[in-house]
Amino acid sequence: MPVPISFLKSDAGSSAYEPTPREILPPAQQLAHHHHHYYRPHSPLPPPHHHHHHAPPPPPPDVQYQPHAFTVPAVHPQFMYSKCTGRRRALCIGINYRGQSHELRGCVNDAKHIFSFLVRYAGYRPEDIVVLTDDSPHARAQPTRQNMIDAMHWLVKGAQQHDALFFHYSGHGGQTPDLDGDEVDGYDDVIFPLDYRHAGYALDDELHSIMVNPLPPGCRLTTIFDSCHSGTVLDLPYSYNHRGRIKGLKITPQALARKTTPADVISLSGCKDDQTSADTFIDGEAVGAASHAFIKAVEMRPNQSYQEIMHEIRIQISSLSCEAKLACIMHPGIPADKH
16 A cells, blocks of 8 residues: 555654854855756856865766666665654755856745645644755855755654654755765766855765664655756665666665665655756746655645656656656665555
């Protein structure tokens, strides 16, 4: 039987978001430019400072990974489905990069819409949700790299079996050469904090380490990345199509053991690793296509499996005049048609 997306019932108390205090940031500048795509591979978005202390390797060889090289997915011996009856906690991040040369328009709206969706349709309490947007006047609510990392740690802190955690990111995404050999395409995916020019980006390995590794068996984490090159940004092993079937292994076989988790994790992305995401306008308001389609898909039919949600999202996206796609990366052993 499909598990409803509005599955989150809990009487657990909230835990305040109290990361290390930060100095007050200067106010963001006014909107300057209008862009309708999150990040083009050949656009002049300057690269962030690399936070690795050694030179990147040469580009990977032009060799396609063959998805038929594996058979049955490896499942963690302690893997357990979440009943989603425990604590609920969510983190929503939207970055328009106000006043910067590659300013976006719909990302802050996305974060606020996801917040409202979680409260209205998924039973989350506002005090259990942290929202980081660059239109906030509060320094600790700005999506700086440190604030984002602190909030991710808060999201998973004390996670227990049958908890239901939710993470949403809308902003710039990109790729950089893989340094630890875990990516089949030779590139790590990254997301760009507001202050990426001097603080650096957040690497997919780091996101996995912070948000996936600490999770116990039976803890649900649902993530949505509405950004470019985000198909494997959480570094989960397998990609699934909208029919719930495995399409391929997304990490190298050597990395499979350390990237396989006992937790119940699913990641929906606005595009594949080699694609760009897009925003669109709904009733005159700029929004991310994937974020908008997810909300509409679930609002129209609340009691759906993830396979059905993916199919409905594709229908919603196809009705929009944009180029967005959908990628689904899930923990092996989670059949999309039963979850």
